[in-house]
Amino acid sequence: MSETWLSQEAYDRLNAELETLRTEGRDSISAEIEVARAHGDLRENAEYHAAKDEQGKMEARIRQLTELLRDARIGEPDTTDVARPGLVVVLDI
Secondary structure: OOOEEEOHHHHHHHHHHHHHHHHHHHHHHHHHHHHHHOOOOHHHOHHHHHHHHHHHHHHHHHHHHHHHHHHEEEOOOOOOOOOOOOOOOOOOO
16 A cells, blocks of 8 residues: 555544544434435435435445555655655645
């Protein structure tokens, strides 16, 4: 796996997003699913299916952020003359 460099600001922002999704996001989507479930037959309940789809997207984002932050390096990458995936290349012309 390649290194991902994040500034402290980016790391803090993504970490805050992750914490929000894990707490408020999960609570909110659970409440939406319960309300939709109360409307009756789940096979024909578009609101329920939309809420479940949203829950799936949110859980995927939580997994993505967890992996990104776990493997991230904070700071600036070392100066190098070799272009690699994930690096910003600046050409002095």
